[in-house]
Amino acid sequence: MRRLGTGIGWRPEIxxxxxxxxxxxxxxxxxxxxxxxxxxxxxxxxxxxxxxxxPHGVSLGLGGADRPDEARLTALAERAEALGSPLxxxxxxxxxxxxxxxxxxxxxxxxxxxxxxTRDALDVLCENVRIAQDALPVPLAVENIAAxxxxxxxxxxxxxxxxxxxxxxxxxxLIDVANLHTNHVNRGEDPAxxxxxxxxxxxxxxxxxxxxxxxxxxxxxHAHPVPRPVYDILTDLAARTAPPGVLLExxxxxxxxxxxxxxxxxxxxxxxxxxxxxxxxPAPLAAQGSAGGGDAAAPIAKxxxxxxxxxxxxxxxxxxxxxxxxxxxxxxxxxxxxARALASKxxxxxxxxxxxxxxxxxxxxxxxxxxYARTRPMTAGYxxxxxxxxxxxxxxxxxxxxxxxxxxxxxWLDRSGPAPRSGGRVxxxxxxxxxxxx
Numbered sequence: 001m002r003r004l005g006t007g008i009g010w011r012p013e014i015x016x017x018x019x020x021x022x023x024x025x026x027x028x029x030x031x032x033x034x035x036x037x038x039x040x041x042x043x044x045x046x047x048x049x050x051x052x053x054x055p056h057g058v059s060l061g062l063g064g065a066d067r068p069d070e071a072r073l074t075a076l077a078e079r080a081e082a083l084g085s086p087l088x089x090x091x092x093x094x095x096x097x098x099x100x101x102x103x104x105x106x107x108x109x110x111x112x113x114x115x116x117x118t119r120d121a122l123d124v125l126c127e128n129v130r131i132a133q134d135a136l137p138v139p140l141a142v143e144n145i146a147a148x149x150x151x152x153x154x155x156x157x158x159x160x161x162x163x164x165x166x167x168x169x170x171x172x173x174l175i176d177v178a179n180l181h182t183n184h185v186n187r188g189e190d191p192a193x194x195x196x197x198x199x200x201x202x203x204x205x206x207x208x209x210x211x212x213x214x215x216x217x218x219x220x221x222h223a224h225p226v227p228r229p230v231y232d233i234l235t236d237l238a239a240r241t242a243p244p245g246v247l248l249e250x251x252x253x254x255x256x257x258x259x260x261x262x263x264x265x266x267x268x269x270x271x272x273x274x275x276x277x278x279x280x281x282p283a284p285l286a287a288q289g290s291a292g293g294g295d296a297a298a299p300i301a302k303x304x305x306x307x308x309x310x311x312x313x314x315x316x317x318x319x320x321x322x323x324x325x326x327x328x329x330x331x332x333x334x335x336x337x338x339a340r341a342l343a344s345k346x347x348x349x350x351x352x353x354x355x356x357x358x359x360x361x362x363x364x365x366x367x368x369x370x371x372y373a374r375t376r377p378m379t380a381g382y383x384x385x386x387x388x389x390x391x392x393x394x395x396x397x398x399x400x401x402x403x404x405x406x407x408x409x410x411x412w413l414d415r416s417g418p419a420p421r422s423g424g425r426v427x428x429x430x431x432x433x434x435x436x437x438x
Contacts, residue, residue: 002086002087002244003244003245004025004026004052004054004205004244004245004247005025005026005245006023006024006025006026006245006246006247006264006267006268007024007025007026007027007028007052007054007205007245007246007247007248008021008024008027008028008247008248008250008260008264009027009028009029009030009056009247009248009249009250009251010027010028010029010042010043010046010053011030011250011251011254012033012040012042013254014250014254014257014260015040015042016042017254017257017260018042018046019042019045019046020257021257021260021261021264022261023264023268024051024264025051025052025245026051026052026053026054026245026247027043027046027051027052027053027054028053028054028055028056028089028247028249029043029053029054029055029056029083030055030056030057030058031055031056031057031058031075031076031079031088032057032058032059032075034055034079034083036078036079036081036082037082039082039083043083047083047084052085052086053083053084053085054083054085054086054087054088054089054205055076055079055080055083055085055088055089056088056089056090057072057076057088057089057090057091058090058091058095058112059072059095060072060073060076060090060091060095060132061093061094061095061096062090062091062092062093062125062128062129062132062142063091063092063093063094063114063115063121063124063125063128064094064095064096064097064128064313065094065097065101065124065306065307065309065310065313066096066099066101066306066310067127067128067131068128068131068132068135070135073131073132073135073136074135076088076090076136077135077136077137080136080137080138081137085138086138086139087138087139087140087141087172087204088136088138088139088140088141089140089141089142089143089174089204090132090140090141090142090143091112091142091143091145092115092125092142092143092144092145092162092165093112093113093114093115093145094109094113094115094313094317095108095109095110095111095112095113096108096109096317097109097310097313097314097316097317097318098310098314098317098318099310101306101307101310101311102307102310102311102314104314104318105379106379106380107314107317107318107321107322107377107378107379108321108377108378108379108380108381109317109320109321109342109378110342110345110346110349110378110382110385111341111342111345112145113145113147113316113317113320113338114145114147114149114150114151115151115313116151116153116154116309116312117151117154117155117156117157117158117160117161118151118153118154118155118156119155119156119305120301120302120305120308120309121309122156122161122164122165123299123300123301123302123305124301124305124306124309125165126165126168126169126299126301127299127300127301129142129165129169129171130169130299133169133170133171139172139204140171140172141171141172141173141174141204141205142165142171142172142173142174143173143174143175143176143179143207144158144162144173144174144175144176144179144180145176145179146176146178146179146182146183146186146211146218146220147182147183147186147187148186148217148219148334148337148338148341149186149330149331149334149335149337149338150187150330150331150334151330152328152329152330153329157189157193157194157197158183158189158194158197159193159194159195159196159197159198160197162197162198162199163197163198163199166199166202167199168299169299171202172202172203172204173198173199173202173203173204174203174204174205174206174207175198175203175206175207175237175243176206176207176208176209177191177206177207177208177230177233177234177237178207178208178209178210178211178220178226178230178249179207179220180194180195180233181211181218181227181229181230181233182211182218182219182220184229185213185216185217185218186217186218186334191233191236192236195233195236195237195240196240200237200240200241201241203241203243203244204244204245205243205244205245205246205247206234206237206243206245206246206247207246207247207249208226208230208231208234208246208247208248208249208263208267209222209226209230209248209249209250210222210223210224210225210226210227210230210250211224211227212224217334217337219341221251221252222249222250222251222252223250223251223252223253224253225255225259225263226248226263226266226267231266231267231270232270234246234267234270234271234274235270235271235273235274235277236274237274238270238271238272238273238274238275238277238278239274239275239277239278240274240278242271242275243271246267246271248260248263248264248267312327315327316330317377318377319335319339320335320338320339320342321339321342321343321373321377321378322375322376322377323374323375342373343369343370343373343374344370346369346373346378346382346385347365347366347369347370347373349382350369350382350385350386350389351365353382353383353386354383354386356411357386357389357390357408357411360399360404360407360408360411361393361399361404361408362404364399368393368398368399369389372389372392372393376388376392387412387415387416390408390411390412391412391416393408394408394409394412
């Protein structure tokens, strides 16, 4: 396994700081946020300096009941090739449900949701991973996710689930120690037991991130400092094996570069402490051996496994995003927390992809969107969600202020068609003035 070293998640908001941070060996970029033909200048400069760039996918949904979407796989492969990456990564999660397998409307979570640790889910995941491996030009690594709720009737522990996945597919693992901490707080799972059961030779690299606790629930925010328990889990992992790479994730509330540098130093110290505790070479982030190639024959999900998984995932997602009853056996309080978190994230992302909406609606934007999201699930991504939200408001005669309603209608008309209604300079200027309320 290629040695990566110490890295940080590249984000446009901190691109300049990342370029100046000392000791950065590699960066990870959200695959869906870059275009192969128009890579950001910052990433190009980092590559010219010899910094490795790894694309990290968030929308494939390998843990979902459907087979991986060919277009999404092609896009991920294109980004790996454009960036010259040694591997690509994704998540053990489902992000959508419904559709032909359940003869129900397609639903989008807009977030990573946990798969049940059952034989059906593992069979489907293994087949999906092998499909993805065959479509990608470089090795694939998959990440354990953080979860706010547990599935009833699970048949395997986290360690057993991941171990069998590796054995059957040869896939690499991206171990997020912050997610192990999240699952310890939220689901009572012992991080040490999970680490002890992992096939450590399969680890491609490690994620470290921050979060916060509220009312006994840990939220994996990627917007807060890394807490001590996460560093301790990293040290425990490093005492068991030398990870090929460790990366700091930060997605929001970006601190000053000096604070990022301190967290990177703490990561190096945690790894060094673990290696010294093991009596091994204290040099951090040594290379690993091979994880093997998995079974020669591609795993095939058992008859009916996809359909059974599809029904259960559709019921769960519908309860979270469409207001249907919580399925039997689930913790209703935790499902409520998850539902509110999904709606809040939708509001945040829509505000980013359509920044005019908070301007037009002012302080009423968030309350209006959360009310809309309670019973209207996302079906086709955030840009479509923004348009549907605006159409919903207009259909109901809102906003109350006539000028705001006129500006919202202008915004919706300009973006709901296949192309802007007019590309002329005068028209563009008029629209800008109208949106400002001048």
